Amino acid sequence: MTNQLFEPLTLKSGVTIKNRLYKGAMSEAMGTKELGPSEELIHVYHRWAQGGIGLALTGNVMVDSRYLGEPGNVVVEDSRHLDMLKRWAEAGKENGSQIWMQINHPGKQSPKSMTKEPIAPSAVAITGSAAGGFNPPREMTNEEIKETVQRFVTTATIAKEAGFTGVQIHGAHGYLVSQFLSPRDNRRTDEYGGSLDNRMRFLVEIYQGMREALGEDYPISLKINSTDFKEDSFTEEESTLVIKKMAELGMDLVEISGGDYEKPKMMSDGEVFFLDYAEKVSREVDMPIAVIGGFRKEESMVDAIEKTDVSMIGLARPLVLRPDLPNRLKNGTYREVVLPRLSTGIKALDAAIGGFAGLTYYEQQISRLGQGLPPQKHTNAWSPLFHLVKSHGPAALSPRRR
Numbered sequence: 573m574t575n576q577l578f579e580p581l582t583l584k585s586g587v588t589i590k591n592r593l594y595k596g597a598m599s600e601a602m603g604t605k606e607l608g609p610s611e612e613l614i615h616v617y618h619r620w621a622q623g624g625i626g627l628a629l630t631g632n633v634m635v636d637s638r639y640l641g642e643p644g645n646v647v648v649e650d651s652r653h654l655d656m657l658k659r660w661a662e663a664g665k666e667n668g669s670q671i672w673m674q675i676n677h678p679g680k681q682s683p684k685s686m687t688k689e690p691i692a693p694s695a696v697a698i699t700g701s702a703a704g705g706f707n708p709p710r711e712m713t714n715e716e717i718k719e720t721v722q723r724f725v726t727t728a729t730i731a732k733e734a735g736f737t738g739v740q741i742h743g744a745h746g747y748l749v750s751q752f753l754s755p756r757d758n759r760r761t762d763e764y765g766g767s768l769d770n771r772m773r774f775l776v777e778i779y780q781g782m783r784e785a786l787g788e789d790y791p792i793s794l795k796i797n798s799t800d801f802k803e804d805s806f807t808e809e810e811s812t813l814v815i816k817k818m819a820e821l822g823m824d825l826v827e828i829s830g831g832d833y834e835k836p837k838m839m840s841d842g843e844v845f846f847l848d849y850a851e852k853v854s855r856e857v858d859m860p861i862a863v864i865g866g867f868r869k870e871e872s873m874v875d876a877i878e879k880t881d882v883s884m885i886g887l888a889r890p891l892v893l894r895p896d897l898p899n900r901l902k903n904g905t906y907r908e909v910v911l912p913r914l915s916t917g918i919k920a921l922d923a924a925i926g927g928f929a930g931l932t933y934y935e936q937q938i939s940r941l942g943q944g945l946p947p948q949k950h951t952n953a954w955s956p957l958f959h960l961v962k963s964h965g966p967a968a969l970s971p972r973r974r
């Protein structure tokens with residue numbers, strides 16, 4: 573099939589991505605006990621690269637082993653895992669594909685089972701149905717902010733040394749960078765809080781630190797929320813201003829998503845959730861905009877590329893069920909992926925665990941891909957929950973969303 577989905581895209585840094593399809597970051601929960609990449613994790617990226625994807629974003633890699641987002645995270649703080657990181661990058665580069673490391677700090681979205689006292693821009697606790705799983709955060713000191721900026725830069729530097737072909741700052745979904753951007757989470761009165769310029773300072777310092785360390789010809793991207801979908805929080809207008817600033821500073825690409833643990837809009841069930849906003853922003857900036865969330869139909873992917881200024885289409889869950897989805901699109905054998913509806917068989921329990929069972933289902937399937945097995949399409953929510961407890965112990969049953 574010859575359509576614009578298979579046209580290459582050249583970024584400001586001079587790097588060319590072979591097509592317009594990328595695998596969105598999915599935390600694989602497959603790190604070793606030493607918090608490094610496992611053999612199975614590397615194997616999954618081999619499968620995605622062979623499946624024809626232009627670019628794979630890794631699941632979020634943490635910058636600080638004291639503050640993890642969930643069990644099974646990979647942490648890159650120094651070069652202790654360099655050999656395995658090199659093999660991970662190699663697998664992701666097979667077949668002319670790109671592999672970028674997504675770099676993250678959870679801030680207050682670090683569950684109780686992981687962190688006794690999480691840190692955040694301000695001491696504002698998570699509310700709503702997810703609240704019980706998290707201890708209230710403590711406000712970061714100015715020194716901790718500077719140290720954390722440096723940690724993002726260090727992780728990115730090691731990613732480049734290991735052979736990853738780019739990096740992405742996770743600035744979406746209510747994690748630390750997104751907490752700094754949001755006036756609801758960030759109540760600081762110093763230079764990191766207050767005006768939007770101050771709230772984006774943390775992100776800007778991370779980006780500038782990375783650019784200086786990595787050079788002009790290395791792709792640096794950002795995943796950002798269109799909005800947090802909450803009152804008095806990060807709005808579309810503010811999101812657009814941040815994106816414009818990043819374009820001005822020379823960023824290569826920005827990926828649009830939305831929501832956080834309180835409002836998990838990034839995991840909605842409908843078709844194509846953030847395209848309207850992505851389309852609008854892409855007309856306003858001279859920088860490629862990528863969009864993720866809900867792409868299932870071939871027509872929606874082709875239309876988004878051919879009829880709007882959006883430059884790349886992200887796929888997450890469909891690529892777990894069909895790792896060779898891009899090849900199928902290319903050779904005309906693609907059939908729409910229908911995601912299974914998971915149920916425990918108990919209505920009240922389904923409501924209580926909500927998207928959580930869904931997440932663990934995808935983790936279970938990613939782990940099967942890593943073992944060289946085909947994904948399993950089932951609708952029984954108990955199976956992924958057992959898988960989770962078996963892999964990481966009962967502590968893993970705490971709420972999370974990415």
Ligand SMILES: Cc1cc2nc3c(=O)[nH]c(=O)nc-3n(C[C@H](O)[C@H](O)[C@H](O)COP(=O)(O)O)c2cc1C
Nearest residue numbers: 596597598599631632838865866887888889934974
């Ligand atoms: C198992 C799982 C893990 C995820 N982990 C991350 C992550 O580490 N970082 C991130 O930015 N988004 C993460 N996401 C969100 C996806 O990147 C994507 O935004 C979302 O699934 C919507 O895309 P889709 O409809 O194609 O699945 C995760 C999603 C799933 C299903």
